[in-house]
Amino acid sequence: MPGERRAGPLRSAQDEAAPAAVAVDCNGADLGPAEVAAGALIAARQGARAILFGPARELRAAAEGCELVDAPLSIAKSSDPARAVRASPEASIVQAARAVAEGRAQSLVCAGGTGAALAAGLFNIKRTRGIYRPALALPLPVPGRPVTLLDVGANVEARREHLVQFAFMGAALARTVFGVDRPRVALLSNGEEAARGSPLVVEVHAELAQRTRTPLEAFEFIGNLEGDGLVGGVADVVVTDGFTGNVALKLMEGVSQRTLSAVRDAAMSSPRARLGGALLRGALRAFRDEVDHGRFTRAGFAQAILRAARGAREDIVGQTQQALQGAGALREAPMSVQVASLRHRR
Amino acid sequence: MPGERRAGPLRSAQDEAAPAAVAVDCNGADLGPAEVAAGALIAARQGARAILFGPARELRAAAEGCELVDAPLSIAKSSDPARAVRASPEASIVQAARAVAEGRAQSLVCAGGTGAALAAGLFNIKRTRGIYRPALALPLPVPGRPVTLLDVGANVEARREHLVQFAFMGAALARTVFGVDRPRVALLSNGEEAARGSPLVVEVHAELAQRTRTPLEAFEFIGNLEGDGLVGGVADVVVTDGFTGNVALKLMEGVSQRTLSAVRDAAMSSPRARLGGALLRGALRAFRDEVDHGRFTRAGFAQAILRAARGAREDIVGQTQQALQGAGALREAPMSVQVASLRHRR
Numbered sequence: 001m002p003g004e005r006r007a008g009p010l011r012s013a014q015d016e017a018a019p020a021a022v023a024v025d026c027n028g029a030d031l032g033p034a035e036v037a038a039g040a041l042i043a044a045r046q047g048a049r050a051i052l053f054g055p056a057r058e059l060r061a062a063a064e065g066c067e068l069v070d071a072p073l074s075i076a077k078s079s080d081p082a083r084a085v086r087a088s089p090e091a092s093i094v095q096a097a098r099a100v101a102e103g104r105a106q107s108l109v110c111a112g113g114t115g116a117a118l119a120a121g122l123f124n125i126k127r128t129r130g131i132y133r134p135a136l137a138l139p140l141p142v143p144g145r146p147v148t149l150l151d152v153g154a155n156v157e158a159r160r161e162h163l164v165q166f167a168f169m170g171a172a173l174a175r176t177v178f179g180v181d182r183p184r185v186a187l188l189s190n191g192e193e194a195a196r197g198s199p200l201v202v203e204v205h206a207e208l209a210q211r212t213r214t215p216l217e218a219f220e221f222i223g224n225l226e227g228d229g230l231v232g233g234v235a236d237v238v239v240t241d242g243f244t245g246n247v248a249l250k251l252m253e254g255v256s257q258r259t260l261s262a263v264r265d266a267a268m269s270s271p272r273a274r275l276g277g278a279l280l281r282g283a284l285r286a287f288r289d290e291v292d293h294g295r296f297t298r299a300g301f302a303q304a305i306l307r308a309a310r311g312a313r314e315d316i317v318g319q320t321q322q323a324l325q326g327a328g329a330l331r332e333a334p335m336s337v338q339v340a341s342l343r344h345r346r
Numbered sequence: 347m348p349g350e351r352r353a354g355p356l357r358s359a360q361d362e363a364a365p366a367a368v369a370v371d372c373n374g375a376d377l378g379p380a381e382v383a384a385g386a387l388i389a390a391r392q393g394a395r396a397i398l399f400g401p402a403r404e405l406r407a408a409a410e411g412c413e414l415v416d417a418p419l420s421i422a423k424s425s426d427p428a429r430a431v432r433a434s435p436e437a438s439i440v441q442a443a444r445a446v447a448e449g450r451a452q453s454l455v456c457a458g459g460t461g462a463a464l465a466a467g468l469f470n471i472k473r474t475r476g477i478y479r480p481a482l483a484l485p486l487p488v489p490g491r492p493v494t495l496l497d498v499g500a501n502v503e504a505r506r507e508h509l510v511q512f513a514f515m516g517a518a519l520a521r522t523v524f525g526v527d528r529p530r531v532a533l534l535s536n537g538e539e540a541a542r543g544s545p546l547v548v549e550v551h552a553e554l555a556q557r558t559r560t561p562l563e564a565f566e567f568i569g570n571l572e573g574d575g576l577v578g579g580v581a582d583v584v585v586t587d588g589f590t591g592n593v594a595l596k597l598m599e600g601v602s603q604r605t606l607s608a609v610r611d612a613a614m615s616s617p618r619a620r621l622g623g624a625l626l627r628g629a630l631r632a633f634r635d636e637v638d639h640g641r642f643t644r645a646g647f648a649q650a651i652l653r654a655a656r657g658a659r660e661d662i663v664g665q666t667q668q669a670l671q672g673a674g675a676l677r678e679a680p681m682s683v684q685v686a687s688l689r690h691r692r
Contacts, residue, residue: 142604153536156544190499190592198502198589227593228600243544244590246536247573251594252601254574258488259605266629273629279622283612 019049021067022308023096023105026054028076028112030296036111037063039301046302048309051105053092071095076113085119093117097124106312109304118154128317130330133162136242137173138249142231146178149188149230151242152249158241161331163187163204164211168324170237171219176314177307180236182217186225188240188248196224200241211327218323260288365395367413368654369442369451372400374422374458376642382457383409385647392648394655397451399438417441422459431465439463443470452658455650464500474663476676479508482588483519484595488577492524495534495576497588498595504587507677509533509550510557514670516583517565522660523653526582528563532571534586534594542570546587557673564669606634 024040026033033054040050041063049067052059056070071092078084085094093113097120099105108125110117118134127134137150150170155162167185174183187205189197194205205224212221225235230248240248263284267277324330370386372379379400386396387409395413398405402416417438424430431440439459443466445451454471456463464480473480483496496516501508513531520529533551535543540551551570558567571581576594586594609630613623670676 142601156536188593190502190589201589227596227598228603230597231600231604240593243536243547244593247534247586247590248593248597250573251576251597252573254577255488255598255601256605257574258577259602262633263609263630266633267626269629272625276622276625276627276629279618280613280626281622283615283619283622284609286615287608287612 019047020106020309020312021049021051021099021104022305022312023099023108024050024052024301024305025076025093025096025108025110025113025117026052026059027071027074027092028110028116029301030112032058033111034058034062035296035298036301037066037068039298039303040066040305042298042302043305043309046306048305050109050305051096051099053096053099069095069099074113075116076111078113078116081113081115082119082123085116085123091116091120093120094124097121101125107308109301109308111301114153128321130321130324130332131169132165132331133158135162135166135169136245137170139178140230140249140252142252144233145180145236146174147230147233147235148174148178148237149245149249150237150239151245153242153246155242157243158200160200160203160207161329163200163239163241164207164329165324165331166239167208167221167237168218168327168329169320170239172316172320172323173311174236175218176316176319177311178236183219183236184222184234185219185237185239186222186229186235188230188238188244189224189226192224192226194223204239211329216323216327218319218326260284365393366452366655366658367395367397367445367450368651368658369445369454370396370398370647370651371422371439371442371454371456371459371463372398372405373417373420373438374456374462375647376458378404379457380404380408381642381644382647383412383414385644386412386651388644388648389651389655392652394651396455396651397442397445399442399445415441415445420459421462422457424459424462427459427461428465431462431469437462437466439466440470443467447471453654455647455654457647460499474667476667476670476678477515478511478677479504481508481512481515482591483516485524486576486595486598488579488598490579491526491582492520493576493579493581494520494524494583495591495595496583496585497591499588499592501588503589504546506546506549506553507675509546509585509587510553510675511670511677512585513554513567513583514564514673514675515666516585518662518666518669519657520582521564522662522665523657524582529565529582530568530580531565531583531585532568532575532581534573534576534584534590535570536572538570538572540569550585557675562669562673564665564672606630 026036029036037052037059040052043050044066052066052068053071055072056068059068073088073091075084075088075091088094093110093116096108100108101124134154135151136154137148138152139146140149148170150166171183171185174180187201189201208221222235225238230238267273372382375382383398383405386398389396390412398412398414399417401418402414405414419434419437421430421434421437434440439456439462442454446454447470480500481497482500483494484498485492486495494516496512517529517531520526533547535547541548554567568581571584576584613619
């Protein structure tokens with residue numbers, strides 16, 4: 001029922017005639033801002049409109065004709081991102097976030113500096129009404145259909161209601177950005193049974209099971225998943241707290257790199273193995289590219305920009321809020337808390 | 347100062363003239379009890395004395411001449427291990443644990459059914475004085491020098507003092523069983539700085555840093571380690587709670603299996619790749635064997651028995667307690683708590 005879909009607050013601020021724009025912070029990339037700009041050019045050829053923030057001279061050389069804002073100051077490597085965001089309104093990530101806040105862009109892509117991006121978003125774009133906490137979601141480096149893990153580090157501690165909301169937020173991401181029709185959402189735990197897990201996980205399981213008792217259009221809750229399930233292809237979205245999610249993400253990267261480098265070592269261990277390795281090289285490269293999605297190259301940035309444009313076009317914010325509202329899982333507005341407390345005083 | 351080392355309680359119960367015995371529960375193995383018995387025979391040829399518990403006829407055929415106790419009942423697959431242990435004193439794992447409790451054996455190897463082994467140990471052998479909680483420790487499936495991760499699932503919730511003790515317990519395991527002189531012990535977290543991590547991890551970090559300010563003989567505390575550090579070879583022992591540890595362990599197994607099977611698929615993707623794969627096969631098999639240590643075969647069980655014998659011989663229990671006492675990290679005896687509470691009443 002697209003006619004009934006509520007426009008998200010970001011969407012409503014935009015001119016419906018112009019294509020939505022993606023604000024791209026080009027600073028912080030391992031290969032430099034020009035690589036990001038080159039990615040924006042690729043995305044532009046596929047119909048995404050990007051506004052680039054970074055050192056104008058470098059960007060212009062790499063992406064002639066793209067809209068850009070000269071913002072050479074990078075705070076991507078800051079050890080205290082919240083303070084850096086407050087102290088540096090001219091930093092590229094802060095300017096990019098402001099472009100979204102003011103409706104000049106509808107989504108944000110950042111090439112590096114997750115902490116600064118999170119802080120700039122929180123301070124400038126702010127959370128949508130009814131959302132407790134932001135989460136960091138990431139398509140995992142596994143082959144095949146993407147598995148989105150969240151939270152991978154925004155909240156080292158999470159409460160029940162946060163994790164419940166993350167399930168809806170992750171599902172909306174999988175629907176809008178990855179085109180999964182009715183995402184299968186799981187909860188990361190140390191056992192598959194509903195009663196297994198930390199007290200927090202057991203509580204979240206019970207609440208999600210209860211809220212999805214009437215089948216939701218938004219997603220299917222498939223219960224607990226153990227660590228190996230993250231690569232098993234049985235879930236599209238896996239929910240966990242930011243501590244466990246961060247450990248899991250970095251562990252996956254470490255193990256898959258370690259395994260591939262061991263295969264490389266094996267392929268250097270004898271003349272016979274060396275010949276075998278040379279013959280296998282092409283097939284293995286395809287696998288490696290599929291796994292890391294060329295994340296830090298222009299192709300990766302182009303994909304990120306196209307995904308961000310798609311998320312805004314499909315109204316990820318509005319979809320999240322609508323699903324949370326339908327399930328009664330939105331945070332109550334502070335207003336009603338104030339009213340209640342006033343009443344109490346009388 | 348070996349003369350000053352306090353004999354552990356298990357050690358003191360044994361006849362010093364006879365070689366220490368390892369109680370081996372042969373039930374619960376994927377390949378059946380005979381595979382475990384075959385492993386015991388290999389270990390026996392290398393000097394380890396094993397007492398086998400399981401179905402006598404199968405065991406005798408596989409390990410002629412080994413001591414054995416007919417205990418066909420297995421509770422390895424029980425969904426409620428604690429209840430099964432209480433209800434089945436004749437089960438093989440319960441009889442094996444009793445053999446240790448009564449001094450007929452000095453250590454325990456169990457072929458399958460971690461939950462039942464943990465419960466049988468807790469009820470029969472019990473914890474050493476001053477230890478809060480048991481932990482499950484496991485050498486990780488990574489190539490090279492073993493990295494011991496604990497806890498991988500005994501405690502889904504852990505308090506500060508539990509994790510502090512796990513550092514000492516893991517270090518004693520690495521010293522006695524793996525022969526690491528002064529183990530490097532790390533704390534699993536979502537960042538390397540001391541201030542990063544959940545509030546629990548930050549507290550544990552501070553206490554371990556304080557207790558190891560005067561360099562310990564027992565181990566070196568090297569601080570926080572992120573997920574990828576588990577395979578980086580920078581630590582010998584990594585401490586975490588049982589929830590995170592279990593997720594990490596299963597994730598590692600899943601990712602390394604997934605990566606190896608993707609390499610296999612790549613090696614079937616074209617005639618050229620197939621030839622390459624055939625030439626590489628031997629070199630890759632060596633890597634795979636190193637990673638999974640042939641855990642579920644007779645070779646794996648032989649190694650487990652030899653390690654258990656070594657742990658008892660090197661007095662792992664006494665070493666753990668001694669190190670904890672030196673650092674002031676033993677749990678206070680319940681007696682003194684009672685005295686204090688009596689005083690309070692007066």
